[in-house]
Amino acid sequence: MDLGPYLLLAILEGAVMASVLALTAVGLSLVFGVMRVVNIAHGEFFMLGAVLAWYVTQMVGGPPSLGFGVALVVAPLIVGAIAVAADMTVLKRLDYDPERTIVATIGLLYIIQQLTLMGYGPEARPVEPPFNTRLALPWFEVRDGALALYWPWGLSTTSYKLAVIGAGIAVLLGVWAMMARSQMGLVMRAVQADRDMALAFGIPVERVYAMVFGLGAALAALAAVLIVPISQAHYLMGADPLLLAFTVVIIGGLGSLPGTVVAAILIGLSDGIISVFFSPTLAKILATLLVALVLVFRPQGLFGVRSA
Template identity: 65%
Template sequence: MDFGPFLFLATLEGLVQAAVLCLTALGLSLVFGVMRVVNVAHGEFFMLGAVLAWWVTGWFGGHPALGFVVALALAPVLVGGIAWAGERMVLKRVSYDPEATIVATIGMLYIIQQTTLLTFGPDARPVEPPFYFRVQFPWFGYSGYKLCVIVAAAVLLLAAWFVITRTRLGLVMRATQFDRETAQNFGIAVDRVYAMVFAIGAGLAAAGAVLVVPVQQAHYLMGGDPLLLSFIVVIIGGLGSIRGTLVAALLIGLCDGIISVFFSPTLAKMLSTLAVALVLVFRPQGLMGARQRG
């Protein structure tokens, strides 16, 4: 294959990555922005989404598309419910103290991951895509499902954007993010907003996982990479800035996809992780974000 088509293929792969990363990172970014806590268990919610997708599609049988649609609707809700329970039982009780929350979510990470290992087992399990369809480009054929992932992620992101900017729930969330105490003074149940945001964040990660699991397989350790990439995205995009998160997710998903086609993935990961750590040190507001108010 010539360089041009090869780059095009790499870009497509990058776009699929970026689409899923947008959803996952948006979830992490919402939680950080509104609640001011870092959720280390975020990757495990992603993993739970994928595992639930495997479970639901297997349970349904029949045409794979049917089970898949049900999984796409059900998995985020279930994962959101689990996150909600975790928030009520743990995070609320440590009063969202930043350090205690990190330690607690590390604990939740292990609990979720190891419980999955106990029940789901150590093997990677495939989920059948809802349909097989090849888009024939002049140089190569490409999975139609992967293109569909990009579109579906875009639709979900639009929906999330609509909720955040155009609904009462979104207004309440933004008010809480902007100034927690004033929001409380205006009668917003900040406490309930936190639980809701934590659940929505987890649900977004789960939705991303359901979309990507037909091309990736479900495995109990699959939460690590999305977690690290989401961290990177949220840091580069500016902590708590949703627009920054989306731009950074697109950029990093694309870069990651393209770079790993051309270079050694380990070296790429090493350099990008180091670069991101330095961004956090020297430009904590992110590359694009403006300084946040205290």
């Protein structure tokens, strides 16, 4: 293949990655923005989503699309409920103190991860995609002075991957509509802007916090359900999404949702492209250093205007 088709393939893989990453990172960003809590256990909520998707598809049986459809609804709900419970039993009692909640969420990370190891085991298990048609993609070449389409060997994607990209966009639009247009979003933005003033106006801030923490975790779980037919469910799978989501949230500006989405697309695409052409470890090292330096020299993020 020429460079062009290769690049298209890398961009498609990157877009799948970006879509999943955007959901995960928006969840993290929402929690940080509204609650000022850095949730180190976010990657474990992602992992729980994938593991629950496996359990649900095993229990439901029938055609793959039925089990997957149920998992798409049930897994985020369960994970969200777990997160709400964690918020009410742990984070609330710490008064959402930034440093103490970090230590507590590190503890939650190990609790969730190790309990999954005990219950689910160390194996990686696949989930069957609901539909998975192979789609060959055309590429163009200039033949006799005119553009002509042809189908290069190896240039293909699957209908499921395109559906993941679509689902990611749909959910992000839903989150945006909720934040910008609904009563619930208005309340969340009020709490984010000034917690004490919101409290003075009678907004039940603690209930909003619990809801935001649950919503953030549910978004991570949803992203994991979407990706699990492509990768696999494993108890250690939360570490990479956590670090990537951190990267995205920091580059996009801590707590800024539009910045987070832009950064997710940027990082998802570049990760897809870089790992096609370069060593993934080197790419990870450079990305990690870049993030740390952004945080030191531009704490508001590359796209943010507000200070964090």
